[in-house]
Amino acid sequence: MSVVDHNAIELSPRISEANVADYIALLKPRVMSLVIFTALVGLVIAPGHFHPVLAFTSILCIAVGAGASGALNMWYESDIDAKMSRTANRPIPRGRITRPEALAFGMTLAFFSVMTLGILVNWLAGALLAFTIFFYVVIYTIALKRWTAQNIVIGGAAGALPPVVAWAAAAGSLSMEPLLLFLIIFFWTPPHFWALALFRSDDYARAGVPMLPVVAGPDATRLQILIYTVVLVAVAFAPWPLGYFDAVYGVTSLVLGGAMLALAVNVYRRRQGSDALRATRKLFAFSIFYLFALFATLLIEVVAHAIAPSIW
Amino acid sequence: MADKQEPDGIVLTEAQKKSRRERSIAIALALGVLVVLFFAVTIVKGPAVLVRPL
Numbered sequence: 001m002s003v004v005d006h007n008a009i010e011l012s013p014r015i016s017e018a019n020v021a022d023y024i025a026l027l028k029p030r031v032m033s034l035v036i037f038t039a040l041v042g043l044v045i046a047p048g049h050f051h052p053v054l055a056f057t058s059i060l061c062i063a064v065g066a067g068a069s070g071a072l073n074m075w076y077e078s079d080i081d082a083k084m085s086r087t088a089n090r091p092i093p094r095g096r097i098t099r100p101e102a103l104a105f106g107m108t109l110a111f112f113s114v115m116t117l118g119i120l121v122n123w124l125a126g127a128l129l130a131f132t133i134f135f136y137v138v139i140y141t142i143a144l145k146r147w148t149a150q151n152i153v154i155g156g157a158a159g160a161l162p163p164v165v166a167w168a169a170a171a172g173s174l175s176m177e178p179l180l181l182f183l184i185i186f187f188w189t190p191p192h193f194w195a196l197a198l199f200r201s202d203d204y205a206r207a208g209v210p211m212l213p214v215v216a217g218p219d220a221t222r223l224q225i226l227i228y229t230v231v232l233v234a235v236a237f238a239p240w241p242l243g244y245f246d247a248v249y250g251v252t253s254l255v256l257g258g259a260m261l262a263l264a265v266n267v268y269r270r271r272q273g274s275d276a277l278r279a280t281r282k283l284f285a286f287s288i289f290y291l292f293a294l295f296a297t298l299l300i301e302v303v304a305h306a307i308a309p310s311i312w
Numbered sequence: 313m314a315d316k317q318e319p320d321g322i323v324l325t326e327a328q329k330k331s332r333r334e335r336s337i338a339i340a341l342a343l344g345v346l347v348v349l350f351f352a353v354t355i356v357k358g359p360a361v362l363v364r365p366l
Contacts, residue, residue, distance in 0.1 A: 015324060019331045020338045053356045057349055116346070120353045 016101065022091040026074055026102055027067030027109075034291070035066040035162045038185065041295040042163025042178055044302045046170035054121055058169035061117035062162050064109050065129045069136040069158070071106030075099050076141050080207040086200060106137075117169065125169035132161040146208070149215040156189030157182075180239045181295075187232040188291050191225045191264060195284035198222075198267075199277055222268045225283070229264035233257035236294060245298060252297040260290050 039062045043055055074081065074092055082093035091097040097105075110133050118126025140155030148154075160182045167178035194212055197204055198221055201213040213221045236257055240250025263283040270279045324332070 013322070015322065015328050016335075017327050017331050018335070020334045023335075023338070051356050053352050057353060060349070112346070116349070120350065 014098070016097070018091065018097045018101070022096040023105060025091050026071040026097065026105060028070030028073075031070060031159075032063055032066045034288075035159075036063050037292065038181070038295055039063075039162040039166035041298050042166035042181055043170050045177060045298055046167045048171060050170040055170070057120050058117065058125065058166060061113045061121070061125075062129060062165055062169075065113035065117075065133055065165075066162065068106045068109035068113060069133050071102050071109065072133075072137040073141045075102040075106055076137070077145075078102075080146075080209060083207040084200075084203040086203055117165075121169045122172050124172060124174075125165050128161065128165045128168050132158055132165060135161070146210070149210050149212045151210070152193040153190050156186050156193075159189055160185035177239075177244055180235075180244060183235050184232070184294065185291065187228055187235050188287065190228040191232065191260075192284065192287040192291075194221050194225050194228075195267065195280050195287060198280045199284075219271065222271065226264045226268045229261055233261055246301055248301055249294075249297050253294060256290050256293055260286060 036059060039059055043050065043058060074090055077087075078090075078092040078099055081087035081090050087093070092099060092102055110130075114126050114130045114133070117129050136155070136158035140151065140158055144151040144155050163181040163185070164174065164178040167181075168174055197211040197213050198218055201211065201218070204211040205214045212224060216224075233253075236253045237250065239245040240247065240253065260283075263279070263286050266279045267276075267283050270276045
């Protein structure tokens with residue numbers, strides 16, 4: 001007697017009902033929008049003239065590469081996504097897209113984004129984009145996320161690379177400015193994600209993800225948020241005195257940094273009840289605005305300088 | 313003898329047909345964008361399209 005119940009084997013192939021919206025959801029459009037924005041800043045502040053068609057191609061490839069990373073992340077993390085309320089509605093846990101479909105989709109996009117950027121723009125940018133995707137999927141998603149509470153600290157490098165890729169696309173080389181943009185996003189990532197993890201720690205604990213609040217507790221996380229915010233504010237301010245960015249950026253960085261630091265102190269001090277939750281949510285929301293405003297200032301500086309060089 | 317024949321193979325539901333059509337259009341558009349992109353960059357770069365600095 002066979003131990004396999006042949007009647008249980010489904011002979012007909014599975015027919016997908018996934019629509020375009022499901023595949024767009026695989027690309028993590030909200031993350032992608034921040035990637036596009038930071039890459040745009042890296043592209044605009046790079047020296048020299050860059051043809052608009054090549055600029056568009058670069059941004060498109062970086063965006064698609066980010067989408068590929070998102071799809072491959074969802075392919076690998078579908079088991080923990082299903083356990084977390086924040087991610088349970090993603091296409092794979094909902095049964096709209098299968099894991100192999102997501103893997104094929106992600107790999108295809110990754111291949112085309114890297115090759116297109118390499119062939120049409122330059123291979124330094126293409127190689128950096130390939131490294132970014134590799135770092136996010138293999139180093140962060142597969143190796144670090146389920147293993148260490150430092151997952152988002154090290155993994156944050158992947159999210160910090162898009163302006164570097166964009167700079168490389170425009171300039172064909174690397175210098176100090178894209179490294180400064182990299183450091184700003186790198187040190188911004190821990191306070192941003194740990195603020196989220198503080199009010200989603202039950203979710204992460206249920207899924208078995210060793211986020212800092214789950215492993216070290218909320219108080220240790222609050223201290224780490226404060227330390228990283230101090231470093232972030234200093235790193236974000238440094239380009240002005242070092243002479244890389246203008247005074248408008250320096251003052252904006254100082255004002256925004258002061259607000260960010262005040263909110264981090266608030267999170268550190270308020271540890272109980274609804275006050276603590278409110279403080280954490282405020283920091284999380286402001287951190288998004290902080291990064292957006294900081295990079296927008298750089299963008300405005302460049303645009304204003306191009307429009308009215310004598311005034312600016 | 314009845315003339316009516318049973319349909320062979322897999323019969324897609326309306327929802328499956330609709331989503332497949334959507335996906336097909338999206339793939340066609342993506343390929344179209346890729347073709348236009350390569351054409352545009354070739355025009356922009358001219359002979360320099362073959363020069364790819366590292």
